[in-house]
Amino acid sequence: LMPPEFRYAFSRFGRFLFDYLSWYNYFDVHEFDGITSNELYNCVQLHLSSSASTSAQRATLCRAKNSNKITYSLARSEKVSEKFKGAQVWWQHHIQERAAQVSIWERGSDEKRYYSLKIRKQDRDRVLADYLDHILNHAKQLQHGNREKQLYTNAKNNYNYHRQPWECVPFKHPSTFDTLALDPARKEEITNDLQEFMRGEEFYHRVGRSWKRGYLLYGPPGTGKSSMIAAIANFTGYDVYDLELTEVTSNAELRKLLIKTTNKSIIVIEDIDCSVNLSDRAKRKKEKKESEMPSSMTAMMAKQMEEEGSRVTLSGLLNFTDGLWSCCGSERIIIFTTNHIDRLDPALLRSGRMDMHIFMSHCTFPAFKILAQNYLGISEHELFPEVEAVIDAGMMTPADVSEILIKKRDPFEALEALIEALKAAKDKPKVDEKGDFTEGNSGLGATDIPEVEVKEEAGTNHADMSSAKQPDERIEKIDDKIDCQNEPALNKGEESSK
Ligand SMILES: Nc1ncnc2c1ncn2[C@@H]1O[C@H](COP(=O)(O)OP(=O)(O)OP(=O)(O)O)[C@@H](O)[C@H]1O
Numbered sequence: 001l002m003p004p005e006f007r008y009a010f011s012r013f014g015r016f017l018f019d020y021l022s023w024y025n026y027f028d029v030h031e032f033d034g035i036t037s038n039e040l041y042n043c044v045q046l047h048l049s050s051s052a053s054t055s056a057q058r059a060t061l062c063r064a065k066n067s068n069k070i071t072y073s074l075a076r077s078e079k080v081s082e083k084f085k086g087a088q089v090w091w092q093h094h095i096q097e098r099a100a101q102v103s104i105w106e107r108g109s110d111e112k113r114y115y116s117l118k119i120r121k122q123d124r125d126r127v128l129a130d131y132l133d134h135i136l137n138h139a140k141q142l143q144h145g146n147r148e149k150q151l152y153t154n155a156k157n158n159y160n161y162h163r164q165p166w167e168c169v170p171f172k173h174p175s176t177f178d179t180l181a182l183d184p185a186r187k188e189e190i191t192n193d194l195q196e197f198m199r200g201e202e203f204y205h206r207v208g209r210s211w212k213r214g215y216l217l218y219g220p221p222g223t224g225k226s227s228m229i230a231a232i233a234n235f236t237g238y239d240v241y242d243l244e245l246t247e248v249t250s251n252a253e254l255r256k257l258l259i260k261t262t263n264k265s266i267i268v269i270e271d272i273d274c275s276v277n278l279s280d281r282a283k284r285k286k287e288k289k290e291s292e293m294p295s296s297m298t299a300m301m302a303k304q305m306e307e308e309g310s311r312v313t314l315s316g317l318l319n320f321t322d323g324l325w326s327c328c329g330s331e332r333i334i335i336f337t338t339n340h341i342d343r344l345d346p347a348l349l350r351s352g353r354m355d356m357h358i359f360m361s362h363c364t365f366p367a368f369k370i371l372a373q374n375y376l377g378i379s380e381h382e383l384f385p386e387v388e389a390v391i392d393a394g395m396m397t398p399a400d401v402s403e404i405l406i407k408k409r410d411p412f413e414a415l416e417a418l419i420e421a422l423k424a425a426k427d428k429p430k431v432d433e434k435g436d437f438t439e440g441n442s443g444l445g446a447t448d449i450p451e452v453e454v455k456e457e458a459g460t461n462h463a464d465m466s467s468a469k470q471p472d473e474r475i476e477k478i479d480d481k482i483d484c485q486n487e488p489a490l491n492k493g494e495e496s497s498k
């Protein structure tokens, strides 16, 4: 019997009176904010999952795609409360049937869901802002912990079918620092460095550096560079972006790829010496030669140079690692690997660019013991002293040693086969730290090669690495490498012999 206008005014007055007299303020967090989903709703849901699991009478369980954990959420009308900075807050989950579909974006859901937060008026100004920040941070942490790590690679021709620059699969590499055959002291040094980095947000902010760390892993093939990357990913829990530089058409595309990576990620460029035209100086040398050529040749060269100009260059790569754009995002680890450190441009090696240079060497005795534990399940054996006597002279890679150990299940047989192989390998040519061959034992002695040499870059001068080569000689080397790229693909063994 009541006219609608009067009914409306009456309900507004009722609401006003209730709000005025109430001790509490109420805040609703809806699942949808207009047409997009409300991120805060998901954060609140995640944040409340632990309270829901312990104190709610009724909870909803779910396992999200790509998640490795079950999450709890409050069921319809369920309430929980918690304390934050001395203030009590209450949450209730509301689920209402929808009268009609409001927008096509929400189709599929017949329910309107929202959380309502109840907080005392006197606490509101004091804690609300901090409390919401706390919820966001907590949810972020949980999200990170719940998610499966992903392995991304850049799409061919810059974009895939869905116009995304990266494609991904779940990352399930089993390598960890426990299974990695590495000198334990070095291992500790690297894990400590990673830990310091992960909790270094405040430090990086204070000193005005972007929160990222660079590692250069170098050494012969099969010494565990890729395994180390997987171990770092498993240690940090970060996603891995394996960047295939040969698929990137220009520096601008490289920048776009960088922007599309998430925080807490590892960006990997494997075999950096093989994947990018590392030298702008090589170009300059070509320019110099240009004037001496006939005009038709000059035109061809100009075209070639123009094409090269649209590709990824060293300066583009350096901008990617520590230029202005590298600071868009935080908590990033950049890892380059190479088999030939001497082929890299000194600009890539200079202080501060890559924070740590880690040399992965041939298998030493402490590293062998880890492999023996992994493959044979033994930490001591009567043949160990014999292995120790020949392992340094044999200079086999951990990959070679693993291959031998994996073939035999019986420890005695496996170790005998290994000793034989080590003795046979003794007289073969060796590869030194720079990827060059040395003859027999006459070159770099086994004792001269550290198992893994970790060079902290801060304040260190790497001039010594390239001091043997004059700039011109280095350009020659780079030219060799560019020519090498135009030849048919060689396998690694042939490439190193070349
Ligand atoms: N340090 C190591 N610890 C444990 N396993 C290792 C180690 N090095 C090599 N391996 C074994 O050898 C295989 C090849 O190693 P990995 O791919 O990590 O070598 P790499 O240094 O990346 O070689 P490349 O330079 O050819 O890429 C791995 O699958 C792993 O089983």
Ligand SMILES: [Mg+2]
Binding pocket: 225, 226, 227, 270, 337
């Ligand atoms: Mg590798």
